[in-house]
Amino acid sequence: MMNRTPKVGHQPEGFMGKYTDQVKLAAVRDYCSGEAGLTTIAQRHNVDVSSLRQWIAGYRAHGEAGVAGKKREFYSVELKLAVLKRTRDEGLSHRQAAALFNIRRFNIICRWEQQYNQGGPEALSWGSRGRRRKMTKNAPIQNKARQADDARSRQELLDELCCLRMENAYLKNLKALVQARELSVRESERKSCLS
Template sequence: WTAPKKLDTNPTLGGFMGKYSEQFKLTAITAYLEGSNGFRKVARHLGIDFSLLRRWVASYRSTASLSPRPHGQRYTEDFKRQVLKHMLEHRLSLRQTAAHFDLGQSSQIGIWLRQHYSGSPATSVANQRRSAVPKKVKPIKPTDTNDAEKSREQLLGELEYMRMENAVLKELKALREEKERTRTKKP
């Protein structure tokens, strides 16, 4: 037995290709399928997590391939419905369904399932995170134009900016005064 071979970054393919070589994965799968030991024992012997070995074996059994779809791939709504329908009709687990459709992570199917039952449109986790943080509107900086010519929104924006600027300056002044007090107290 040899230690798992790590693959390096491939700049032409845009990043990390995978931690273990295809040969190592096949060796691990063969050791499990042809041996009498369970996932945990084979995985411990090879120095990998047993759930990783279980995923490799499930993927291999279902597709006779070890190459999941590329990371970051976007799936159509139709494909997501097809995956969920297949899982429910055949009473498969998330892991079995992921192996059947050659998906890398079974957790993605769980997200699709929750979205399906909640009635929300299936959006990616990245989009959900982005929309959770409201976009901050920058206050309008004061300009030299006549105040009588400005709209109410412009004047309110400038007022907000001035108040914020004033608060920052007061805080800065308080910090400087506190720093001076601590310097004078120290002999």
């Protein structure tokens, strides 16, 4: 039988759950020293690469406070809208937006986007599983919008579809450009982290 006792300051091998703040900070500082790459540092500290990447972003944006563990937080609709707006306006990745707003789990922003796209700003007040916490009075408004869509001509709908496809293609190209820029910025930030 394998001994699953963790080393001092480390989690057990294969552990993908919560890490101590000391482990997080040690891994981030090790990465910022510039001695090794992301994967090597993650293996050295027995942490998940994706988590390490997120801790580094939090550390760069907020210092040690950006790495410290947090209790489960509930975010206001206003904050969710601000995050989504800034992400869209500045072409930020979810990871970058999470670091800027000190949000522990960057993938929650994806969920907010899905909720917003499905139901608008009202949907952001829904519970974590997409269920409404309370009934809203906006259902008649949504039904009227659907009725308005039904009344539109086929050509109007095709024109809108064409516009949406062009917008989608534009956003895909923009995302590719932003990712290329992120790669070069990440490399320069890593060098600045050494200072």
